[in-house]
Amino acid sequence: MIQGKLMKELHKFDESEEMYLKTIAEISRHGNLVPVTNIAERLSISTVSASEMVHRLQDRGLLEHTPYKGVRLTDDGMNRAEGILRRHRLWECFLTEHLGLPWKQVHDFACQLEHVSEDTLTDALDEHLGFPSFCPHGNPIPPTQGVLEVRETTPLSDLGVGQEGVVLCIREEDGEILDYLDARAVRPGSRVRIEEIAPYDGPRSVLMDGEQQVLGREVAEHILIELVHGNETE
Amino acid sequence: MIQGKLMKELHKFDESEEMYLKTIAEISRHGNLVPVTNIAERLSISTVSASEMVHRLQDRGLLEHTPYKGVRLTDDGMNRAEGILRRHRLWECFLTEHLGLPWKQVHDFACQLEHVSEDTLTDALDEHLGFPSFCPHGNPIPPTQGVLEVRETTPLSDLGVGQEGVVLCIREEDGEILDYLDARAVRPGSRVRIEEIAPYDGPRSVLMDGEQQVLGREVAEHILIELVHGNETE
DNA sequence: TCGTATAATTAGGATACCCTTATATTAACT
DNA sequence: AGTTAATATAAGGGTATCCTAATTATACGA
Ligand SMILES: [Mn+2]
Ligand SMILES: [Mn+2]
Ligand SMILES: [Mn+2]
Ligand SMILES: [Mn+2]
Numbered sequence: 160m161i162q163g164k165l166m167k168e169l170h171k172f173d174e175s176e177e178m179y180l181k182t183i184a185e186i187s188r189h190g191n192l193v194p195v196t197n198i199a200e201r202l203s204i205s206t207v208s209a210s211e212m213v214h215r216l217q218d219r220g221l222l223e224h225t226p227y228k229g230v231r232l233t234d235d236g237m238n239r240a241e242g243i244l245r246r247h248r249l250w251e252c253f254l255t256e257h258l259g260l261p262w263k264q265v266h267d268f269a270c271q272l273e274h275v276s277e278d279t280l281t282d283a284l285d286e287h288l289g290f291p292s293f294c295p296h297g298n299p300i301p302p303t304q305g306v307l308e309v310r311e312t313t314p315l316s317d318l319g320v321g322q323e324g325v326v327l328c329i330r331e332e333d334g335e336i337l338d339y340l341d342a343r344a345v346r347p348g349s350r351v352r353i354e355e356i357a358p359y360d361g362p363r364s365v366l367m368d369g370e371q372q373v374l375g376r377e378v379a380e381h382i383l384i385e386l387v388h389g390n391e392t393e
Numbered sequence: 394m395i396q397g398k399l400m401k402e403l404h405k406f407d408e409s410e411e412m413y414l415k416t417i418a419e420i421s422r423h424g425n426l427v428p429v430t431n432i433a434e435r436l437s438i439s440t441v442s443a444s445e446m447v448h449r450l451q452d453r454g455l456l457e458h459t460p461y462k463g464v465r466l467t468d469d470g471m472n473r474a475e476g477i478l479r480r481h482r483l484w485e486c487f488l489t490e491h492l493g494l495p496w497k498q499v500h501d502f503a504c505q506l507e508h509v510s511e512d513t514l515t516d517a518l519d520e521h522l523g524f525p526s527f528c529p530h531g532n533p534i535p536p537t538q539g540v541l542e543v544r545e546t547t548p549l550s551d552l553g554v555g556q557e558g559v560v561l562c563i564r565e566e567d568g569e570i571l572d573y574l575d576a577r578a579v580r581p582g583s584r585v586r587i588e589e590i591a592p593y594d595g596p597r598s599v600l601m602d603g604e605q606q607v608l609g610r611e612v613a614e615h616i617l618i619e620l621v622h623g624n625e626t627e
Numbered sequence: 628t629c630g631t632a633t634a635a636t637t638a639g640g641a642t643a644c645c646c647t648t649a650t651a652t653t654a655a656c657t
Numbered sequence: 658a659g660t661t662a663a664t665a666t667a668a669g670g671g672t673a674t675c676c677t678a679a680t681t682a683t684a685c686g687a
Contacts, residue, residue, distance in 0.1 A: 208675050227634055227683055258517040268514050275505035283492040442645050461653060461664055
């Protein structure tokens, strides 16, 4: 029983746990159930392992699993998850603004740092950064207390031809997609207009900050937009 | 065999390994053999476990173990260790100068951050800090390439009554001792003078930056001094 | 209602660390 | 040379996380 304590202190072992919680929070949209399969997929882990872990997390009171339906974070779980997202996004701000690193690295590094940032450190960092509200990818930084700002957004994939908007954020960040989008000028603040949608709900041709870009539907789902003026041409 | 790769990526598991290497490097004085017992002690780990790990590290070519004598890092091992010390001390600079955290926290946080800092990140941090040469505790920051600056130092415990000097650094840092010394104005740059040494090589009464302090011999061994003028009263 | 695709579980392993309690070895001092 | 204290090994366990392959259970659309 003593081993547990020492192990815990030496290699603070909740990294796995934290990644599960964060992932679930990121995937879940307004309180929907998250299928265990999705979790496994995003963590590149077998569904068996994910399932095991889900049980453990349930035992620890961090989530509730409805078999064949999915998983929902408890209040405890959600708090933990928001803490992690907070650290992740604060680090991203630091890495971007102060160290000048590129998006993909910023995200990947933050994904490691998020697991080794106690509150004192996180708060000091927050202050040092001037209490930012959003990460470089436009996602809101959960405050120590209080509720996350909610903004009205539409996935780019839902826009019709002719519709215009401004990129607010990229959701469900991961190294891959960030890199890809960064190279295509898709950033918070970019002005976008749908020029054409290929048949079968296919790739979108868009004008992104004046430049012509083509984005697949899947990718477009991760780009959240604030509509500009409701000029629905189609 | 696939598991290994995934595990490695998910929870970069060399924290233990890194702590061993760093610890060995810190303890060892100019290439001396480091007893396995000392390693175990500093890591708060059983000697059996330390011994096991030493074997593993030997197999990985990071050190050489001479039974009943001790351990010495190979060139590879030393490089790894210096990399870790570099990250540790750079983070310490950041946490001190930019976040204004106190010594103990600075050290403890750095001990976690040191394990999640790839080269790109470390180098960017280094640049951001203006390429500092020493950590807040006065220890040299290993450069990416080249050799560590070596300075002529004497442990405070070796000074006689009447001798004076300036604190250069505190070696074998750990949270405990740093906290203790910080509270007693023992910092790099502090002017010190031995006023009295209790019988049996006991506690020293010293004038530290003008203030009277008492420091046990054990603690004094960790305070490295640059002698000022060789006025050996005793 | 029935079948099938999806989700969950069972079974059997692997790895990296860590522990305690013996039991050898050896260095070193008398 | 002999004894002893320090070191090293052996033996038997434990935990958390992950894997594959095979086997159930269930939801849901036809
Ligand atoms: Mn992470
Ligand atoms: Mn982000
Ligand atoms: Mn450490
Ligand atoms: Mn230091």
